[in-house]
Amino acid sequence: MNLILAMLIILIIAALMVVFSSRLLLAAISLAATSIMLTLLMFKLNSPIAAVFELSICAGLITVIFITTISFVKPVAQEDLIETRNKRIKKYAALPIILIIVGVVISYVIKPLVLALPAIVQEKNVANVLWNLRQVDLLGQAIILLVGVFGIVVLFKEGQKK
Amino acid sequence: MLALFVLIPLFVVLILNLLRFDFIKKIACWFGVVLTLAQIGFALFVPIDLLSSRSGFFAKYFAFNFTMDSLSKLMIVTIGIVVFTAIMIGQFTYSDDTKRFNFLNLILLVLAGMNGIVMVSDIFSLYVFIEIVAVASFVLISTYKDKLALESSFKYIVLSITATVFILLSISIFVLISGSTSFTAIANATKNSPSSSLIVIAVCLFICGAFTKGGLVPFHGWLPDAHSSAPSSISILLSGVVIKVTGIYPLIRIMNITGGGGNPVKNILMFVGALSIVVGALASLGQKDIKRMLAFSSVSQMGYIVLSIGIGTPLGLAAAVFHILNHAIFKSQLFANAAAVEKQTGTRDMDKLGGLASKMPVTGGTSIVAMLSISGIPPLSGFWSKLLIIIALWQSAHYAYAFIAVVASVITLAYFLSFQRRVFFGKLAEGLENVKEAKFGLVLPALILALLTILIGVFFPLVLNKLILPIQSILKL
């Protein structure tokens, strides 16, 4: 339990690093760190397959997508770095305070929560066997793959110059 | 058999892309037209039992869990009508062959996605297909890559993903309550105590997501920009069917499955509906751009639909679904008219237009039909659906909301009359002397839709008995 609590706190700290980093590249890498912490949490919660997907896709592919985008795009303001850093601190200074207050309030509010969890007979097999029951979602994934491919083609292919 | 509604557009897209002949690109749109007409025909004239049969060799290899009830049937007919219009308008407004081909591919995939949305019986599959339609819409809005369209598309992306996160959180609460994501399991788990706080939280999160996707106030920020800066056929698609199928239809399903979550949720629905009606109507009064005015009008009509759902009686639900069909028809037609006007005159600014009725008689005539229908003038279809909504409100003693609905109907008539006067009547603005009527292909969908509006209005009893009243018996609110 303490290990899980520590991992959750590191998750929140990594997310805060995404918010507070002044360089975009650092923010993207902090997002990858958040994904890695989420992977470790998922592994601790007995979902190894989903953890592998999260690690390879979110901490890998999406970080690459972000770094590609950042390399295409110049930063917004070319002003003094110190001044932007001070403005950022002022803008985001309220965030940790809000987080601590909300965290404390919610953990007190849900302490007396009593929940009747459903007692159901389900498949105890590995997630792979479940693919027989969720074929509609697989069909949806195939369609969204095609949509993504066409989307990238439409967005990036220049029109023919007549 | 039901899976064919989703699989056939998918196969057509694959085949069209594997055959890389040049003439395929030119005639590709007609495949889409044939497909949508076949969809409308099958959905209207083949009984549901025959469609849902799981026989044949197909069922041995695939076990797609699609179901269809009368609400799905009506939605499939609506989807077919609007996508048909969008493809016809797209055939004649896209200038570039490649762009048109990509448009057709994406719109066939949107068709597959929307058919999937209305036929699934599982809340997570609903999310998957909603995302398909959303991602395709992001791309379709920004086809021409102009500044306005790209920025509206980005705004739509951020709000759509926010809605998705709300829907996912709601799905996780439903899994917590019932242990599975299928509609029947959730219905079983929630029927014992429909007003427990956990269910109310889950339903509220879900309807927040549905409101954002459906463009209701206060989450409507993306709608005017996205619908007005998209290309004409995409505006038809978005305003005619996407906001309803990805926003209102999940709302109806959740309200039906979970028993509505009790009176607080229904009051929220009615309040948000009334707010959207008023805000949309007032905002349309001051618009100069035709498509922006039509987009705010969509916000207003979505408010009518949600207000009617929130009443909670079967009549309210049937009136809401009927209004979905009617609004799809006359909003698509209005956007088709706007497309014709824009193509012929090159501008959408109502200040610069005027006196087009003599130059574009067919467009002007059909837009008068749509205007009368949307304002609720008998005997057109819009009159019947608004009448049903007001009757349902009166029957359940919500007199204040009925009054708001009637007043907003008058405001609707006001801004549409102003639109007519500024664009079609009055004296001819300068620079418009050489304007002719749009090509037959652009005018034909508007003619068909106007005819449909008149027919549904005149043959209202037939439509009511065959399409609308069966919905009351299936759904229980």
Place this chain on the structure above:
Amino acid sequence: MSTANVEILKLFIPFVILLLIIGFYYILATRNLVRILLGVEIITKAALLSIIVVGYVTDNMPLAQSLAIIMIIIEVFVIAVAAGIIIQIYKVTGSVDARNIRNLRG
């Protein structure tokens, strides 16, 4: 079994809500389109975490894992299309300042 799992649920709920708050605050407060996309990613991670926790607590890991896998794949395509649009916005307008978008009225 039930009470231990409910304890774990009570441990996770505040953190899911904290992640949501971080993400939403970031989206509302930042001026850069790429950072808005990062905020969007954060709230999606919160949704993922909630699905996994709920699956663990109801002892239904196969369902939760398959849902999580599908969510991750769909999220990839959404982020890819969004990144493509950001790059096109940069090519067309030369900046990724969100103030242009926030003022898109009339």
